[in-house]
Amino acid sequence: MEKKRSKAERIAIxxxxxxxxxxxxxxxxxxxxxxxxxxxxxxxxIDGIGRLFEEEGLGKVVSLPGxxxxxxxxxxxxxxxxxxxxxxxxxxxxxxxxxxxxxxxxMNDIFYTPRILQSMARCIxxxxxxxxxxxxxxxxxxxxxxxxxxxxxxxxxIAVVRKSARLTxxxxxxxxxxxxxxxxxHTMALPIKSIRRGSRVLLVDDFMKAxxxxxxxxxxxxxxxxxxVGVAVVMATREPEKKLINDYYCLVEFQSVDEEKETIQxxxxxx
Amino acid sequence: MEKKRSKAERIAIxxxxxxxxxxxxxxxxxxxxxxxxxxxxxxxxIDGIGRLFEEEGLGKVVSLPGxxxxxxxxxxxxxxxxxxxxxxxxxxxxxxxxxxxxxxxxMNDIFYTPRILQSMARCIxxxxxxxxxxxxxxxxxxxxxxxxxxxxxxxxxIAVVRKSARLTxxxxxxxxxxxxxxxxxHTMALPIKSIRRGSRVLLVDDFMKAxxxxxxxxxxxxxxxxxxVGVAVVMATREPEKKLINDYYCLVEFQSVDEEKETIQxxxxxx
Numbered sequence: 001m002e003k004k005r006s007k008a009e010r011i012a013i014x015x016x017x018x019x020x021x022x023x024x025x026x027x028x029x030x031x032x033x034x035x036x037x038x039x040x041x042x043x044x045x046i047d048g049i050g051r052l053f054e055e056e057g058l059g060k061v062v063s064l065p066g067x068x069x070x071x072x073x074x075x076x077x078x079x080x081x082x083x084x085x086x087x088x089x090x091x092x093x094x095x096x097x098x099x100x101x102x103x104x105x106x107m108n109d110i111f112y113t114p115r116i117l118q119s120m121a122r123c124i125x126x127x128x129x130x131x132x133x134x135x136x137x138x139x140x141x142x143x144x145x146x147x148x149x150x151x152x153x154x155x156x157x158i159a160v161v162r163k164s165a166r167l168t169x170x171x172x173x174x175x176x177x178x179x180x181x182x183x184x185x186h187t188m189a190l191p192i193k194s195i196r197r198g199s200r201v202l203l204v205d206d207f208m209k210a211x212x213x214x215x216x217x218x219x220x221x222x223x224x225x226x227x228x229v230g231v232a233v234v235m236a237t238r239e240p241e242k243k244l245i246n247d248y249y250c251l252v253e254f255q256s257v258d259e260e261k262e263t264i265q266x267x268x269x270x271x
Numbered sequence: 272m273e274k275k276r277s278k279a280e281r282i283a284i285x286x287x288x289x290x291x292x293x294x295x296x297x298x299x300x301x302x303x304x305x306x307x308x309x310x311x312x313x314x315x316x317i318d319g320i321g322r323l324f325e326e327e328g329l330g331k332v333v334s335l336p337g338x339x340x341x342x343x344x345x346x347x348x349x350x351x352x353x354x355x356x357x358x359x360x361x362x363x364x365x366x367x368x369x370x371x372x373x374x375x376x377x378m379n380d381i382f383y384t385p386r387i388l389q390s391m392a393r394c395i396x397x398x399x400x401x402x403x404x405x406x407x408x409x410x411x412x413x414x415x416x417x418x419x420x421x422x423x424x425x426x427x428x429i430a431v432v433r434k435s436a437r438l439t440x441x442x443x444x445x446x447x448x449x450x451x452x453x454x455x456x457h458t459m460a461l462p463i464k465s466i467r468r469g470s471r472v473l474l475v476d477d478f479m480k481a482x483x484x485x486x487x488x489x490x491x492x493x494x495x496x497x498x499x500v501g502v503a504v505v506m507a508t509r510e511p512e513k514k515l516i517n518d519y520y521c522l523v524e525f526q527s528v529d530e531e532k533e534t535i536q537x538x539x540x541x542x
Contacts, residue, residue, distance in 0.1 A: 001327065008279045012320050015286040016329060021386070049283050056272065058287060100441035106464055108440060112430065114423040115292070140412045141431060145419040152385040152420070159383065160412060169379060170371035193377055 001034050010035055010045050018049070018061065018073035023129070023155035025070040046071055057081060075153050076126040079271075085119045086268035089234070089252050092116070093266045103257050105264060107235075111142055111206055114149075120251060121149040124204065124232045127249050128154075131229040134199035135159050137221070139188065139213060143205040146234065150204055159194040159201070161217055163187060169194075175220050180210025180244045188216055190224070197225045208236040208250065211243035218245065235266070272305055281306055281316050289320070289332065289344035294400070294426035296341040317342055328352060346424050347397040350542075356390045357539035360505070360523050363387070364537045374528050376535060378506075382413055382477055385420075391522060392420040395475065395503045398520050399425075402500040405470035406430050408492070410459065410484060414476040417505065421475055430465040430472070432488055434458060440465075444494055448487030452480045459487055461495070468496045479507040479521065482514035489516065506537070 005013070013034075017026060028039045028046075035042065050061035050071075059075045077085070089110065098106045110116050133154055138147035139161040151158045165172035169191040176187050195201070203217050214231050221228050231248040238255050255265035276284070284305075288297060299310045299317075306313065321332035321342075331345045348356070360381065369377045381387045404425055409418035410432040422429045436443035440462040447458050466472065474488050485502050492499050502519040509526050526536035 003326070005323075008282045008319065009323050011279045012282050012286045012323055013327065013329070015283045016290050016324075019287050019290050024386075048279065052276075052280050052283055053287075055274070056284065058284070100439075102438055104439045104441075106439075106441050106462075108431075108462060108465060109428065112422075112465075113428040114419070114426060115295075117419075118423070141415065141433065144412065144415040145429065148385070148388075148416040148419050149423070151383075152389070152423075155385060157380065157384040158416065160379075162412065167373055168371075168375045168377075170375075170377050191377075191379060194379060194383075 001036070005035055005037075007045065010037070010042070011049060014042075014045060015049055018071070021155065022073050022075045022153045025064065025072045027070040074125075074129055075122055076129060077122050082123045082126060082271070083268065085123050086251050089116075089120065090266050090268055093235075093252070094264045096262045096264060099257055099259070099262075099264065103259060105254070105257065105266075107206070108142070111145055111234075117145055117149050120234055121146060121153055123251055124150055124202075124249065125153045128202050128230050128232065131202065132200050133202045133229055135195055135201045135226075137161065137195075137201045137203050137217060138205055139163075139217060142207070146206060147204050150202070154202075159190060161188045161190050161220065163189070165189040166191075173220065173223050175216065175223070177216030177219065178212060180212030180215070180240075186216075188220055190220060195224045195226060199224070200227045200229050202229055203231045205231075205233050206235065208233040208243065208248065210240055211245045211248070214248065215244040236269070272307070276306055276308075278316065281308070281313070282320060285313075285316060286320055289342070292426065293344050293346045293424045296335065296343045298341040345396075345400055346393055347400060348393050353394045353397060353542070354539065356394050357522050360387075360391065361537050361539055364506075364523070365535045367533045367535060370528055370530070370533075370535065374530060376525070376528065376537075378477070379413070382416055382505075388416055388420050391505055392417060392424055394522055395421055395473075395520065396424045399473050399501050399503065402473065403471050404473045404500055406466055406472045406497075408432065408466075408472045408474050408488060409476055410434075410488060413478075417477060418475050421473070425473075430461060432459045432461045432491065434460070436460040437462075444491065446487065446491050446494070448483065448490065450481070450483040452483065457487075459491055461491060466495045466497060470495070470497045471500050472497045473500055474502045476502075476504050477506065479504040479514065479519065481511055482516045482519070485519065486515040507540070 031042045032039050057078050062074050100106050136147045136151040136158045147158045171192045172189045174189040233250045235252050236250040250269050253269045302313045303310050371377050407418045407422040407429045418429045442463045443460045445460040504521045506523050507521040521540050524540045
């Protein structure tokens with residue numbers, strides 16, 4: 001940086017660096033070299049940004065103490081913001097024009113539109129941001145954009161379980177599993193290189209019915225010596241009430257489609 | 272907003288809103304209501320942020336004149352920043368430990384790690400941000416995270432071409448096509464609901480060899496009455512020099528893997 005920057009300018013640049021790189025640690029040293037300015041001054045600037053974000057419900061600026069310390073932006077939501085996201089998704093999904101042949105509800109758009117996806121991702125990040133996640137794991141295809149947005153917010157890579165091994169992905173761990181709802185046998189495959197042994201992983205997917213796929217990925221994760229810190233889905237069905245996995249986080253619950261009355265019942269899941 | 276905010280505080284909040292929502296239009300009216308403050312004051316704040324970003328190579332703040340006008344943040348790179356990204360990708364990919372059985376180069380990590388993906392996405396956005404893109408289109412699976420990150424930066428939805436039709440995606444347009452490299456017949460499918468007729472689309476993928484897949488998607492796009500504004504890939508192979516499509520944007524060129532000398536030759540593509 002050539003020019004001496006004013007307080008407002010420093011704050012604009014620091015805010016930009018923090019917000020554009022969520023969960024990435026920045027040091028006072030780094031800003032002090034950038035602005036040729038005392039750490040105490042920068043510390044004040046950053047405290048001001050943190051206080052402001054907190055007061056306005058704009059996420060958090062987190063300080064890590066110690067030698068490896070620094071600050072990072074954590075894009076967490078308040079409980080009432082999470083509730084607003086849940087209600088917004090229900091409002092969008094309960095439009096009857098979404099029902100497609102077979103009585104399914106068309107949902108691609110909510111998983112493929114950046115701002116909607118981001119709001120859902122933030123709810124999940126709010127729940128799991130303190131779990132020291134190393135990888136966000138999903139299964140192809142519809143869960144991939146959601147996993148990627150969560151990964152961006154946590155600043156961690158994703159790993160994508162595929163339905164068969166690919167030549168271009170090297171040696172692969174492959175596993176057969178039974179889906180929970182119709183008891184079909186499927187295959188899942190994950191390249192050996194995609195996850196470091198001993199990692200902590202968060203599983204995410206768009207949708208869960210009986211939980212057979214989630215259970216399958218959890219079994220596969222054991223082969224990679226990982227700890228599954230949680231399973232998060234956007235929507236789970238009310239039935240079957242007993243899923244194949246014990247614990248999961250979900251935003252909305254699918255209850256029913258009534259083709260006669262032309263209504264869909266999707267409701268916010270109680271947290 | 273309850274409290275009266277200082278100039279530095281306004282600038283922090285405006286910067287955050289702009290940077291966190293790239294390509295999303297904000298109006299002076301909206302900020303003026305938020306801060307209970309004159310539009311002329313905000314106009315000055317925003318000009319200051321724009322000038323600062325420009326001077327520091329931090330992207331652009333674009334003003335749209337007129338009644339439907341407003342401002343938005345465009346995360347474009349300078350030519351030298353694009354070149355740095357190209358060189359960084361080559362440096363990462365030319366590590367011989369990436370070579371996997373069959374002489375392929377393992378590349379999942381660069382497509383699955385947020386910050387690397389974002390830097391590549393920004394290069395592509397820099398090239399296509401003025402093309403009025405309505406959708407970012409890709410084919411499953413490895414191109415999906417890249418497409419999503421580009422879509423976030425352009426604030427437009429993605430559409431994902433699949434290798435077969437799905438029950439949960441409704442009526443689907445399905446097409447057979449021949450891959451360019453080994454002349455195999457494959458199928459691609461895209462739900463009717465995923466793209467509005469008359470849209471402008473940007474096709475993106477991780478990799479291109481002969482261009483058969485890209486050509487296939489272009490043919491499929493005709494059935495959706497769309498205009499393809501461009502095709503962008505991260506890597507294209509030097510051979511065959513003549514691709515099945517005439518024009519494409521690519522960041523790096525794959526030349527060869529020498530298994531005897533244990534070297535990979537991937538070089539920045541001249542723009």
